[in-house]
Amino acid sequence: MEKNNEKQKMNIVIAGHVDHGKSTVIGRLLADTNSLPDGKLEQVKENCKKNSKPFEYAFLIDALKDEQAQGITIDTARVFFKTSKRNYIILDAPGHIEFLKNMVTGASRGEAALLVIDAEEGVRENSRRHGYMISMLGIKQIAVLVNKMDLVDYRREVFEAIVSEYTSFLKDIDVNPVCFIPLSAMQGDNIAQPSTKMQWYTNETVLEILDKLEKEPRQIDKPFRMPVQDVYKFTKFGDNRRIVVGTIETGTVNCGDEIVFYPSGKKSRIRTIETFNAPPKEEAQCGLATGFTLEEQIYIARGEIAAKSNGLKPCVTSRIKVNLFWLGKDPMIMKKEYLFKLGTCRVPARVEEVTRVIDASDLNTTNKKKQIERHDVAECTLKLNKAIAFDLATDIAGTSRFVIVDNYEIRGGGIIAEALEDKQTWLRDTVMLRNYKWEKSIIESEKRAEKYNQKSTLILLTGGKDAGKKALAKSLEDRLFADGRVVYFLGIGNVLYGIDADIKGKEHQRKEHIRRLSEVVNILLDAGIILIVTAIDLTQEDLEIMRTIITSEKIETVWVGENVTTDIAYDVRIQDPDNLEESVDMLKTLLQDKGIIFNPW
């Protein structure tokens, strides 16, 4: 009896330029390992005879695909075969350039790759492009198959010329192939049987190499990383667990471990590892979709990365140097806003600088291009709208990989090579340390919100001097207070002469003023109140500093006055603050619409 499931399974992607003979290689592998359905080979041979076509192994693959209604390889087809060691799934990636995004989809599921090059045609555009893509997708084991050796009379120098050309290309992109094998899939040389026509080649056949490839070791020895997918609190059936969920990317975690979430820097300890229909777990390992409860109540959100407090910390910044490939029809251009997704976090991003573009068709590098065309691979600097947590590709691959979305579609992908400084670097460590050291209350923020019947929020009123901000702020406070809200008005002057007394009047201390104000705001928001702050002429940079310091996501910015004199991206604008009644109504409606206060009845 077969014991299919006890045998190891391995996904192999097969790639290469169109017509270099991928299908023939697969056909041969299937035939020579007896992995074909009964009578299939005979049937296809018979068909060829009937149509007076010479038999080709590629027909076999086509016949199998037709059976699965697959048609041409526009999508990655899966073909199964086995050796005594393993069950293989061959992911047949389309060789045609139009289908590169399908190739990427297929190849990303591979654990190793066979890259086919036609001995007669030599290294072609997609030989290089696929080589590059496969390595960027994280597949480390690449075996290069130099096919159709029969067409070049099995000459060693042809093989060696290709080896030398392709090796130097791979070296350029830091890839070390497992081996090069000269073969003829058509004639069956060096696929399952060693070739008698190439005595000069004494190394492994394709089949031998496949069995020698190693399963990628699971990333269990790497530092613990878990991108937070969500925080669940389902109250149905009296459930009061608050469960942080995600799939562990690398490493392991145990009950009792101290965990830090990045980029916030908040810290807690694992209380339980939750399960359903299974006994409770003491430990969870990489690859597992899991969830845990924490000892202390901290507010964390989807998009953060959980790490252990001892060990390598993830990087946190908003400027990164990356290598990326681009699949979009429209080029990736400077200044345009894209959506950047890494792990579970998503943030708008722009290209700040294109350092180097590699045109895969000839692998020429150019430093002059200012945009990234379809199918290009590039090195560039991205500026994200806010700081995120990640790792460098050289440390932890999984948390260094990102995709770029444009107009709702995934258009590109890449890895982070370097973390660069941004304007907030001076602040960030302080904030993370503050969060790390924060003494936590036993009252959850949700409990406060429930009690006060409101979500703590900062309403930031800014605008020119004498625009009417303070009058509006005070009226709003008065109205909300009358409605029974826990609300407080804080004019910047209240901070200026006290907390800021030592730096008052020093213009170069503007950032420090903003920092201190933000720290005060942060405390008041943690207390659960609705806070109204007024400040003159806040800029976008000021706002970004505030966002970095204030843990809460809930900041509503209001520009007050007729003329907008700074670059701040405000949420609403009140042009005529002198009409107090109406302005207050408008702000109150805004708070209701955003679910910060609740409409009675």
Added chain:
Amino acid sequence: MDHLDQLESLGVHILREAYANFKNMGMLWSIGKDSTVLLWLARKAFYGHVPFPLVHIDTGYKIPEMIQYRDRLSLEWGLNMIFGRNDDVLASKQTYPDGNVDRLKCCSLLKTKALKNTLSGKWPRYYLNHETKKYDLYNNTEPFTGVIVGVRADEEGTRSKERYFSPRDRENLWDLGDQPPEFWNQYKTDFPPGTHLRIHPLLDWTELNIWEYIQRENIPTVSLYYNQGDGKRYRSLGCYPCTSSIDSEARNVEEIIEELKSGKLKNIAERSGRAQDKDDGGGLETLRKDGYM
């Protein structure tokens, strides 16, 4: 982690991604083994809760045991259970069992059309009232913009081309040749308004995996899957006029697994008991392009 752990984790991960990214989601529950495994994965992902409704399309010709099983589990597990039905066609008898249309047309009316209109909220929907244990008319007519479906890539050709997150346009059509790329656990979760989405957490599972998982987790299944002593069992469940049983001695999950491993069913397609597949040269592709699951 063994292969079932890996499949389970990927499925749970996808469900959680779907839940984090989409509102107005529903999960199709055909009462069959695959979508029941899917439901079980949801209970795993959300720790015993299923935070979205289960949607069943009742063709009026489902084997009665299937409906009993559906309602029993819904009550037991506290599920938000909704069903839709093509009442007009049933009333006017435009069905295959009534002899008035062919099989494919019948499927398209009782399943595809009912599904479209149930998801869009255009037709009445019925929800299970857990207090009275009866179905009431559902007054929520908001459309579902995402549906989680238990299709597997190995079932038949077109399904092997699916993505985990697969968009359909306004007309519910599927553009097979131009699908979004999927890599590194990143899925298409951004959509222009009007798109509707199918999510396929079980894409990588095989029939054998499904049964192994049912065994490991002890998931309740409909008795129709087992030989009750007459040497026959259902391998795939559908409407009784168009679904036939296969010859099999397998009386329980263990024996089904043995049977699948033995290769005895190797040359019999899983859906061979589903007559509608054969009435169309293009297999299920025609139906699926038009919105069949």
